[in-house]
Structures are given as structure tokens and as C-alpha cells.
Amino acid sequence: MSLKLTNVRKAFREPGGGTLPVLNIDQFLLAQGEQVALVGQSGGGKTTLLNVISGITAADSGSVLIDGIEITRLSEPARDRFRAERIGIVFQTFNLLPAFTALENVLLGMSFSGKADRAFAKSLLDQVGLSHRLNHRPPQMSVGEQQRVAVARALGNKPRLMLADEPTANVDPANQDKVLTLLRQGCQNLNISLLLVTHSTEAASQFARVDRLADFNKPGAAA
């Protein structure tokens, strides 16, 4: 999976009537199977960037090319389908559904791509060390375990691109390395490109390539 952003602009309307530019990226590249840590301050546009890449939020202008497919030209249902089939997302706050068990959370993510495979879901949970927690619901698990379930869920649809938004920010220090390692190894094993945004230099230090968002995102210049 290769990712190429070109001249991507995104601004939000403010309550007062003005606009708040958030993204102004001339170019950003991510090669097939590459793992990149993108470091930026809070409010620097990291989450918006991931939302634009995943198609959750439409860019105001520019090109988002994933594996040769221009995301910005896809209809919303097509973007949903693209996201379900080719993109995995790990959220900062895990975003597991509290009524579903660990196994069901993983299966739910897979079901939107039409690839709900119970055996594969179990093997993923086994890989993240939660084979004994299959039928536990999120409130019955520790935060570290919850984030590991989130990693398994993100890998469930065998995506081509993994987007991780501060995945260790809410995890205790003892589990941060574990989560990062699982995420990186999982992506490596399945040849998934990984784009991880974080404000933690410690988390970023595990990556061979570390980019600073402020170096290529100049929202002020667009305004």
C-alpha cells in the first residue's frame, strides 16, 4: 500500500463565521509496507490528517492517492467500503463497543468488509495475548488489554494501510511498549503500511522513520 498526499488542504468553519485552516500539506509519501511515526503537538491536525486519509473527513482540495485510488473522488459509500476493506484504525481511546465481547468487537470490524472470520479473529486475539479474554467485555478488561483488542480489531479486515492515532496515549507505561510492538509486528507480518501519529517522542523512537508534522503541514501558509 502506498500513500501519496498532494496539496491537501482542510479548514474548519468557526462559530464566528471565519475559517480555521488545519491542513496544508504539499506532499507526503508512505511506501508499501513502510512504518512511519508522525510526531506533532496536540491540535496540530494529526487526527484530521488521519480522518482525511481514511475518508472519514473530505479534504477541501488536493489529492489523496492510496494504492493508485484517488480517495477524494470516491462517493461516500465507496469511501466507506474502501475504509472497511483496506484501512485499519487504532484510536487513542480504543473505541471498543462496551456491549460486545473482545471477540465480537473484532468480528464487528471484520463484518463491515464482509470478511467476518471467527477463526481468524480468535487467532488475532491469541497473537495479542488475549485468548483467555475472548468472551470478556471491555469494562471487564484493563486498559492495556482493551487497546490490544483494538489492535486485533484493526488487523481483522487484513487492511493495506494501518492508521494509529496516539495508540499508547491512554495506556499505562508498562503496556505502551507491548501495544506498539504488537501493532508493528502485526503490520509487518501482514505487510501492512503503518502511519502512527503521536506526540510521544518515546513512542516515535521505535520507528526507523519519524516525521514531524509541523515540517510539512503549514496551515498558516494557506490562510
Next chain:
Amino acid sequence: MNLFSIALKSIRQRALSSSLTALSVALGVALMISVLIVNGVIAQMFNQTGTGYDLVIGPRGSRFQLILSTIYRIDRPIENLPWRFYQEILKRPEVEKAIPIALGDLTEVGQFPIVGTTTEYLTTPYGGDGKRFRMMGDGKVMAGPWDAVIGSDVAVTNNWKVGDEFRMIHGGQDDHVHDERFTITGVLDRTNTPNDRSVFVNLEGFLSLGGHEKPLVEAIQSESAFFGEKIDDLQQKYAKEIAAEADARARGVHYHPGGVVPDVQRQITSIVVVCKGGDDFPARGANSMSLQTFLRKGYRADAANPVMVMKELMDGLLANVRLAVLVLTGLIIVVSGIGIFVSIYNSMSDRRREIGIMRALGARRQTVFSMVLVESLVLCVGGGLLGILLGHGLVVVGSPIVAARSGLVINPAFFDPMEFVIVPVMVAMATLVGFLPALTAYRTDVAQALSN
């Protein structure tokens, strides 16, 4: 995971509010089912039992009272008819069968209505479709004057069997218990009609009971009034009986020549008539009309066709009551539907994040829309189906009480065709009440929902 299992998860997550709203729908539907069943059974029972006889003849008065007392035994008899009138009816060319009925007394135990009649009542089809009474085991009709046949409910409730004896409460103003005892000679099979809770005694025995034969002077007066004849003429006609009765009174005994009540003192409360014509219903109808025309000339009697009278009652009073109750229960269901709407709609603010997560994972807008709609469907239809079961369950529990108090025998397995309408109505209501919350889910802004 499919939409149904996702919806179930969501319902489970809000188990208390979900189950309460579904229960409110279930109770509304249960009430409606009960009304439908009771109405259906009433309609069926009235139609079924009413068609066995072409006419019921009784004293002038309310035709409803005549039919309700004679056929359904849920009202008091109007007044009495002279035996001479019965004999005249028996001789009419239109009449195939005329069966005398004497009502008013109750069993001492269980207070079941007593029907003084002849054995012909039990050998005549009681239903328009030719249904006949059948005796359990080797029971026999009440051939002897102190013999009785009991309905199946009487046998079960009082634990009576062939050979047992019972006494009766006089249905007059004094309500005393008659000394004489009747012996049960047979128990009828269940008919699902008021006959199941009736006791049939031999008319001869019934009329012989103290207070049942009319005092001669009163009997002559009432016969005079009934036939429009002069009392003097009748006193002359019954001079021999008057003298014999005066002699008996002087000796302090009842005047029962040959052990039976003299015809002049015999009075009954009604006559059920089967007209000639057999299966030729137009011919039977013509005979019935002819007999009714005859009765309008000079007699203080009236005749009513049970089917027509009950149809009037059903179409008039009962149909309106049924409509009113159905409208009320319909409103209850609508209110329950609004409850479901409020429950789902209020939950939407809590679920915006969940919807955002699903959308981020690739769920389409239509998927989350359908998910909420399926949830509404599960609650409404589930509540509806539970209501149907509860409704029938309510009838199972309530039918013995209703039967004991009113004589209305309700079969809990009775199914009203209107019940078929309930499920589609529930689906329509679910769609209606689920639409707005589903639209909210559809319109959820994913990025905003996740950032919250």
C-alpha cells in the same frame, strides 16, 4: 455479525428500558388479544347455540331477556306461560318440536341454573350445524320425575357423578331450599355452550316441587289474562278441579290427582320450537314466520328467533363495545409505541459515539440506519408476539373465573383472524417510531462523534 445480532446487543445494553418499553407494547397487545378472544367467543357462542332452534316463545316482554334466559341462562325468566298454551303450540301445523322450559331455580351447591324440561330437549340438536348432546359413559336421560342430567362443568365443579343426589334453591322471593332431592342419571359431554353449566331436571318433578304449581285461583286468573277469556267461563270450565282442590285444602294436603300437577296449575317460562321443514331452511323459515304471525293474534306471548335477536345484540350493543375497547387498546399500543420512540431517541445521544466507531470501521450510513430500525422492529414485534402469548395466557387464567361467574365458556385456543393483523401493524409502528432515531444515526457526523 448481522444487523439483528448488533441490534440485540444494543437492546441488551439498555436491558431495563428496552424490556420495559417492549413490555408496555406486550401489555397493550395482550389486552387487545383478550378483547378479540372474548368477543370472538361471545359471537361464536351466540351464533352456534342460537341456531339450534327456530323460535323461542315466552310471555310478552323483552325479546333479549327471553333469549338470554332460555338459551344462555344469564338472565331471569320474564314470567310464566300456561300449560294450555304450550299444548296449543304443540298442535300447530308449523311445529315439528315444542319443548317446554321451566327456569328460575338454582342448585343448592354451586348455584347452577336448573332447567325443568322433557327428555326431548336432550335428544334435539342444540346447534344449527346439527350438534347433539352426548352422554358421558352409560348415563341416561332424566326419564323418572326425580331424575336429572348435569352439564360437564357442573360435574367438574361440584364433583358430581351419576347416582349423586342434590337439592335446589327456589328461585322466588323467599329463596328457600326445596326438600325434594333429584338423582343424577347422566352427565353430558362438553358442548362449549351454557348447557355445560346447567342442570336438566324432569319437568314433572320440577312442577311437583312446593311453590312451583300455581294456586288454582291464581292459575285461572293468569290463564284468563293470557287468553283474554272471562274468569267466570274459566271457573265454570275448571269447576271440578276447584272443588277437588278445596277438598284437598280442607284435608291439609296438596291437590295432585294421580300424583301429578293438574294441567291448569302447570306453568312454564318458555318454549323452544323447531319448525317443520328439516334441512329445507326456507320452508322452516316460512313456518317460523307463520307461527310468529299466529302468535301476534290475541295471545300475550311473544316469539323470538335466537339468531336474529343475538345478531341485533351483537350488531348493536356488543359491536360498539368491541369497537370502543379495540380503539382504547389501540391507543394503548400507540402510547407504547411512543414509549419505544422516546427510549430509542433518548439513547441516540449516548450512542452517537458507537455509531461513529462503526462508521469509522466502514459501516455505511444505510447500515447504521437499518441497525436502529431493526432494533425498533425487535422491540415492537417482540413486544407484539409476547403480547399475543400473554393475551392467550390471560384467557387461560381468566376463562375459568369468567365461566364460573357468567357462564361464558371461553376457549383460550380460540384465534381471532384480527390477530393476523397485529404483526404487520407492529412492523408498521416499528418503522414509524424507529424512523427518526434511525435518521439521526444516518446523519451522524463520524469525525464529530469520535471527537466527543
